[in-house]
Amino acid sequence: MSNVTDATTGAGEPMPGDNGTRTAKTENGPVMAADGRPLKQTLRRTLRREKMRALLLIAPLLIFVVVTFIVPILSMLFRSVENDIVQNTMPETVQALRAWDEQGTEPPGDEVFVPLYFDLFKASEAKEHTKLGSRLNYEQPGLSSMFRGTGRDLDDMGEEFQDVFEEIDPAFETAAFWHELLSGAGGEALLKERRDLYEALTGEEMRGDVGFTPSTEMAEMLPWTTKAYTDFAIWTAIEEEDVVAEEEPWEAVYAALGQDLRSPDTVAAIEAYSGPWSTTLKAAAENRDQLPQDSFREMFVASDKDWGSLEAWRTISLYSPPVTAGYFLNSVDLTKTVDGIAARPETQQIYLTLFQRTLIMSLIITGSCILLGYPVAWLLANLPLRTANVLMILVLLPFWTSLLVRTSAWKVLLQQQGIINEILVWLGFVDDANRLILMNNATGTVIAMTHILLPFMILPLYSVMKTVPPSYLRAAKSLGATNWTAFWRVYFPQSVPGIGAGSILVFILSIGYYITPEIVGGTSGVFISNRIAYHISSSLNWGLAAALGSILLIVVLALYWCYDRIVGIDNVKLGG
Amino acid sequence: MSNLTVDIPRPPLNGFTLPLMAVFAGCFGFVVGNVFAQPLIGFLIGAVVGAGVALLAHNLPRSRRNVRLGLIAIFGLIGLILVGPGAMVAGLLIGAVLSWAAYWLDSGAYRSRVPIYYTAGQTLWHNSFLFICGLVFFFLIAPLLPVMWLSFNAQNFFTFTPEMLNFQAEGYSLKHYRDFLGTEEWMVPLKNSLIIAPFATFISVSLGTLAAIGLSQSHVPGRQAIMAILISPMIVPLIISATGMFFFYAPLGNWLEATLGLNRSFVGYLKVILAHAALGVPFVIITVTATLVGFDKSLTRASANMGADPVTTFFRVQMPLILPGVISGGLFAFITSFDEVVVVLFVGSAQQQTLPWQMFTGLREQISPTILAAATILVTVSICLLTTVELLRRRSERLRGLSPG
Numbered sequence: 001m002s003n004v005t006d007a008t009t010g011a012g013e014p015m016p017g018d019n020g021t022r023t024a025k026t027e028n029g030p031v032m033a034a035d036g037r038p039l040k041q042t043l044r045r046t047l048r049r050e051k052m053r054a055l056l057l058i059a060p061l062l063i064f065v066v067v068t069f070i071v072p073i074l075s076m077l078f079r080s081v082e083n084d085i086v087q088n089t090m091p092e093t094v095q096a097l098r099a100w101d102e103q104g105t106e107p108p109g110d111e112v113f114v115p116l117y118f119d120l121f122k123a124s125e126a127k128e129h130t131k132l133g134s135r136l137n138y139e140q141p142g143l144s145s146m147f148r149g150t151g152r153d154l155d156d157m158g159e160e161f162q163d164v165f166e167e168i169d170p171a172f173e174t175a176a177f178w179h180e181l182l183s184g185a186g187g188e189a190l191l192k193e194r195r196d197l198y199e200a201l202t203g204e205e206m207r208g209d210v211g212f213t214p215s216t217e218m219a220e221m222l223p224w225t226t227k228a229y230t231d232f233a234i235w236t237a238i239e240e241e242d243v244v245a246e247e248e249p250w251e252a253v254y255a256a257l258g259q260d261l262r263s264p265d266t267v268a269a270i271e272a273y274s275g276p277w278s279t280t281l282k283a284a285a286e287n288r289d290q291l292p293q294d295s296f297r298e299m300f301v302a303s304d305k306d307w308g309s310l311e312a313w314r315t316i317s318l319y320s321p322p323v324t325a326g327y328f329l330n331s332v333d334l335t336k337t338v339d340g341i342a343a344r345p346e347t348q349q350i351y352l353t354l355f356q357r358t359l360i361m362s363l364i365i366t367g368s369c370i371l372l373g374y375p376v377a378w379l380l381a382n383l384p385l386r387t388a389n390v391l392m393i394l395v396l397l398p399f400w401t402s403l404l405v406r407t408s409a410w411k412v413l414l415q416q417q418g419i420i421n422e423i424l425v426w427l428g429f430v431d432d433a434n435r436l437i438l439m440n441n442a443t444g445t446v447i448a449m450t451h452i453l454l455p456f457m458i459l460p461l462y463s464v465m466k467t468v469p470p471s472y473l474r475a476a477k478s479l480g481a482t483n484w485t486a487f488w489r490v491y492f493p494q495s496v497p498g499i500g501a502g503s504i505l506v507f508i509l510s511i512g513y514y515i516t517p518e519i520v521g522g523t524s525g526v527f528i529s530n531r532i533a534y535h536i537s538s539s540l541n542w543g544l545a546a547a548l549g550s551i552l553l554i555v556v557l558a559l560y561w562c563y564d565r566i567v568g569i570d571n572v573k574l575g576g
Numbered sequence: 577m578s579n580l581t582v583d584i585p586r587p588p589l590n591g592f593t594l595p596l597m598a599v600f601a602g603c604f605g606f607v608v609g610n611v612f613a614q615p616l617i618g619f620l621i622g623a624v625v626g627a628g629v630a631l632l633a634h635n636l637p638r639s640r641r642n643v644r645l646g647l648i649a650i651f652g653l654i655g656l657i658l659v660g661p662g663a664m665v666a667g668l669l670i671g672a673v674l675s676w677a678a679y680w681l682d683s684g685a686y687r688s689r690v691p692i693y694y695t696a697g698q699t700l701w702h703n704s705f706l707f708i709c710g711l712v713f714f715f716l717i718a719p720l721l722p723v724m725w726l727s728f729n730a731q732n733f734f735t736f737t738p739e740m741l742n743f744q745a746e747g748y749s750l751k752h753y754r755d756f757l758g759t760e761e762w763m764v765p766l767k768n769s770l771i772i773a774p775f776a777t778f779i780s781v782s783l784g785t786l787a788a789i790g791l792s793q794s795h796v797p798g799r800q801a802i803m804a805i806l807i808s809p810m811i812v813p814l815i816i817s818a819t820g821m822f823f824f825y826a827p828l829g830n831w832l833e834a835t836l837g838l839n840r841s842f843v844g845y846l847k848v849i850l851a852h853a854a855l856g857v858p859f860v861i862i863t864v865t866a867t868l869v870g871f872d873k874s875l876t877r878a879s880a881n882m883g884a885d886p887v888t889t890f891f892r893v894q895m896p897l898i899l900p901g902v903i904s905g906g907l908f909a910f911i912t913s914f915d916e917v918v919v920v921l922f923v924g925s926a927q928q929q930t931l932p933w934q935m936f937t938g939l940r941e942q943i944s945p946t947i948l949a950a951a952t953i954l955v956t957v958s959i960c961l962l963t964t965v966e967l968l969r970r971r972s973e974r975l976r977g978l979s980p981g
Contacts, residue, residue, distance in 0.1 A: 047795060050793060050794075050795050051795050051796065051797055053790075053793070054790045054791070054793040054795065054796045055790065055796070055797070056790070057786050057787060057789055057790025057793075058786075058787045058790035058791060058796070058802060060783050060786060060787070061783040061784060061786065061787035061806065061857065061861075062787065062802060062805065062806065064779075064783055064853070064854070064857075065805060065806055065808075065809070065854055065857055066805065068850045068851065068853070068854040069808065069809050069817065069820075069821075069854040070805065070808070071824060072817070072820035072821045072823065072824035072825070073812065073816070073817070073820040074820075075820060075823045075824045076816070076819050076820035076823050076824075079823050372712045372715065373712075375705060375708055375709050375712065376709050376712045376713065379705075379706075379709045389966075391713070393962065393966070394713045394716055394717055395713075395716060396962055396966075397716075397717065397720075397958070397959065397962060398716050398717065398720070400911065400958040400959075400961055400962045400965075401720065401954070401955055401958045402914075402915045402932065402935075402951070402954045402955075402958065403915055403917075403932075404915070404917065404932050404935040404936060404939070404951070404954075405720070405723065405935075405951040405954050405955055406719065406720070407939065408723060408935065408939055408947055408948065408951050409719040409720055409722065409723045409951070410719060411734070411939060412722055412723060412726060412734055412735075412948070413719055413722065415734070417734070417735050418734070418735065419722050419735070419736070422735060422736065426611065427607055427610050427611055428610040428611055428612075428613060428615075429610060451715065451716070451719060454712075454715075454716060455716075483698060483701075508811060508813070509813070511813065512812075512813015512814060512815050512816060513813070513815075514814065514815045514918050515917055515918065515936065518940070519936075519939050519940060529813065529815035532815055532816075532819060533815065533818075533918075533921075533922075536819060536822060536922060537921075537922075542823070545819055546819065546823065549815070549816045549819045549820070552813060552815075552816055553812065553813075553816050556811065556812060556813055556816070560811045563811075564804075
C-alpha cells in the first residue's frame with residue numbers, strides 16, 4: 001500500500017560493506033539500491049509486486065462478477081443465435097434435407113421422410129418432438145400442431161408393418177428374435193454414434209451398459225433396422241432400465257425392416273443370407289408385397305396434410321443449421337425466406353414499432369427530466385449549502401423510496417377513479433362521464449417514469465453546476481450581458497456536461513425499464529423490455545427474447561461508451 | 577442575495593398590492609366557484625375578498641400575526657359551514673396562502689432576495705423561477721403522500737372515501753397494517769426479503785471493499801477495463817441482466833440440485849442471493865473508491881513505520897476512515913436487493929417470493945390496499961436509510977476535513 005516501505009524494507013537484508021561499494025559503483029556503473037542491486041531493477045520489482053497486490057485484491061470480485069454477471073450476459077448473446085434443436089432432434093433428416101433443393105417447387109420425397117420417421121419416433125419416445133414443434137412454430141404458425149399430431153400417429157404407422165410381419169411369422173413377436181438376429185460383433189462404432197445422437201437429443205448423459213452390440217453384417221444388410229433397434233436398445237437399457245433382450249422392440253423397428261425390404265439389394269442379400277433366423281427373414285422377404293405399400297411421405301401426409309406443403313419444408317430447411325440469424329431478423333420484423341431476407345407480413349410487424357416507441361418515449365422522458373431537473377439543480381447549486389442540503393432531501397427521498405412504492409403511488413393518482421381525476425371532477429373541470437385517461441397508455445408511462453428518473457437527472461446536474469463559479473455569471477453581467485445572454489452564453493455551456501451525463505443516465509435507465517410500464521403502461525405504453533419479459537415467461541420463445549435483449553444491450557453499451565467519453569465511469573456519483 | 581440590509585420601499589397599495597391580490601384571490605374564487613358551477617361569480621367574490629385582505633394587510637402592517645390567524649380562522653369557518661370538515665382544511669389552507677401573499681406583497685418582501693437594482697421584470701422572473709422549482713419539488717414528493725394517507729383507509733378501495741375526506745374516525749383504520757403484519761401472504765415475502773438482502777449485501781460489500789482498495793492503488797494494469805466490468809451490472813438494463821441470468825442460473829440450479837444433491841430451496845435462495853450480490857457490487861465500488869480518493873496515504877506509511885503489519889494497518893487505520901463509505905455502499909447494495917423485482921421474478925421460484933415481487937403481483941392484479949400499507953412501511957424504512965446515509969456522508973466529510981459551511 002505504500003511505495004516507500006516496499007522499496008526500503010521489503011527488498012532483503014543489507015549487505016555488510018555495502019556503503020563502500022555503493023559509492024564506488026555509482027561513479028561508473030548503474031545506481032545501486034541499499035541491498036546492492038541496481039536501483040532500476042529493484043524499483044521495477046517493487047512496481048511489479050505492487051501491481052500483483054492490487055490485482056490480488058481485485059481478483060475475487062472480478063471473478064465473482066464475471067461468473068455471476070458477465071457469463072450470464074454472454075450466455076444470452078449465445079442463446080440469441082443458437083438453433084441446434086432442429087439438428088439435435090432430427091439429425092438424419094437434416095442431413096438428408098441438405099440434398100433437397102429448397103428453391104424448387106416440390107416438397108422432398110421419401111429420401112427425407114424415411115429418416116424423418118425414425119428421427120421423430122425416437123424424439124417422441126424421449127418427448128422432445130413437441131419442443132421442436134414449438135420452436136418451428138415461431139417461424140411458421142401451425143407447425144407445432146403438425147409435429148404434435150403426427151407424433152401421436154407414429155406408433156400406428158409402425159403397427160401397420162408390425163401386424164403384417166407377425167402374420168407372416170409369429171417369431172417376429174418375440175424379443176429374442178430381434179436381439180439374436182441383430183446382435184453381433186464390430187458394431188461398437190455404430191453404438192457410440194447412436195449414443196452421441198441420443199445425448200444431443202436429450203441433453204443428458206447416456207452412459208452405461210446397453211446389453212446389445214449391433215453386428216456389422218446386419219448393419220450392412222438391414223441398415224435401417226439395425227439403427228432403429230440400436231436406438232431402441234439404448235433407450236430401453238439406459239432410460240427405462242430394462243433388459244433389452246427381453247423387451248419387444250418399438251413399432252419403428254418393424255417399420256424399419258419394412259423400409260429395408262423395399263430395397264432390392266436387401267432382398268437379394270437376404271436370399272444369400274444363411275445365419276440365424278434366416279428362414280424367418282426369408283419368409284418376410286418373400287411376402288413383402290403384403291406389407292403396406294404407401295411411401296412414408298404418403299403416411300405423413302395422411303397424418304397431417306401440411307407435411308406435403310412446400311412452405312413447411314422450406315421453413316424446416318431454413319432453420320436446420322445449428323446457428324441462425326432468424327431470431328435477430330425476427331426482432332427487426334424481417335424473416336428468412338428461400339429467396340433471402342424479406343419483410344414480415346404487415347400484421348406481424350411489431351418489434352420495429354416497439355423499438356421506435358421505446359426510443360421515442362425514452363427521449364420524451366429524458367427531455368422532461370431535463371426540463372424539470374435543470375431549474376431545481378440550478379437552485380440547489382446556488383443556494384447556501386445548508387439550505388441546499390435540506391432541499392436535497394426532497395430529491396433524495398424519492399430516490400431512496402422503493403420503485404414499487406412510487407409506481408403504486410402513480411397508480412393511485414392516475415387511474416380513472418384515482419385522485420387526480422377525483423379532484424378534477426370535484427372541482428368541476430372534468431365531467432364525471434369523461435374522466436381523463438391518464439393510465440394504461442403512453443401518458444401514464446411518461447409521467448410516472450419522469451418522476452421516478454428525475455433524481456438521476458438532478459444529481460449529476462447538481463454536481464456539475466456546483467463546480468461552475470458563480471463569479472462567471474456576475475462577470476458576464478458586469479460586462480454588459482443581459483440575464484439571458486449571461487445564462488445562455490456563459491453558464492449554460494458549462495453545465496452541458498451535466499446535462500449530457502444526466503441525459504445518458506436517464507436514457508439508459510428508461511430504455512430498459514420494465515416494472516413501471518408494465519403497471520401503468522397498459523398496451524400502448526409498454527416498452528421493448530415488456531415484450532422480452534413476455535417471451536421469457538409467457539410465450540417461452542427464449543431465443544427471440546435473447547435476440548431482443550441483445551439488440552437492447554448493444555444500444556445501451558454504445559450509450560455507455562458515450563457516457564464514458566463524456567464523464568468517465570469513475571465520475572459517477574451517488575447521493576450528491 | 578446581498579447581505580447589506582437595504583430598506584425596501586413598500587409598494588403602493590392601489591397600483592400594486594390591491595389589484596394583484598384581487599386577481600390572485602379571484603383565481604381561487606374561480607376554482608371554488610367552479611365546484612358550485614358558478615365560476616364567474618366565484619371569481620368576483622374572490623376578487624372582492626382579495627382586495628379586502630390586501631387592505632387589511634396594508635393598514636395593519638404591525639399586527640401581522642393576529643391578522644393572519646384571524647383570516648385563516650375565518651376562511652376555515654366558511655369552508656366548514658359551506659361544505660363540511662374536509663372543506664375546512666381547504667379553507668384553512670386558502671386563508672393561510674392568501675394572508676401570507678398579502679403581507680409578502682405589501683411589505684415588499686418579494687424583493688428581499690434579489691439585488692436592489694433588479695427591474696420589475698427580473699424580480700418577477702426570479703420569483704416565478706422559485707415558484708417553478710417549488711412545483712418540481714412538489715411533483716417529487718407529493719405522489720408519496722396520498723399513498724401514506726390511503727393506507728389508513730377503512731375500506732378496500734384505492735381511492736378516498738367521503739368519510740376519509742371529512743376526517744371521520746370511522747373512515748380510518750389500521751386494518752391494512754394488520755393484514756400486512758398478520759398474514760402469511762405478506763410475512764413470508766418480507767422474511768424472504770430479509771434473508772436475501774443481507775446476504776447479498778454481505779457478499780457485495782466484503783468483495784467490493786477489497787476490490788475498491790485494490791483499484792485505488794496507483795499502479796493497476798487495465799484499470800479502465802476492470803472498472804468497466806465491475807460497474808456493468810449498474811449500466812446494463814435490469815431486464816437484460818434478468819434475461820441473461822434466467823438462461824444461466826436455471827441450468828446452474830438444476831446442476832447443483834442434481835449433481836451436488838443440494839436442497840432445492842437452498843439452491844433457490846443461493847441463486848437469488850448471487851444475482852443480487854452482483855447487482856449491488858457497482859454501488860459499493862463507487863462509494864468506496866470515492867471515499868478512498870480523499871484518503872491520506874501517508875497514514876498507512878506512518879502505521880507501517882511504527883511496526884504494524886498490513887492487516888493491522890487495514891483494520892486499525894484504513895478501515896475506520898473509509899467505514900462511512902463502506903456503510904453507505906452497503907446501504908445502496910441493500911436497497912438494490914431489497915427493492916429488486918425483475919431479476920428475482922426471473923431467477924427465483926415461488927418459494928423465494930420477495931416483498932417487491934408480492935407488491936408487483938398485487939399491483940398488476942389489484943388485489944388489496946395492503947400494498948399501500950406495505951408501501952408506507954417501506955417509505956419509513958427508506959427515510960431511516962436516507963438519514964443514515966446523510967449522517968455518514970457528513971461524518972466522512974468532517975473526518976476528511978471537508979466540512980460544509
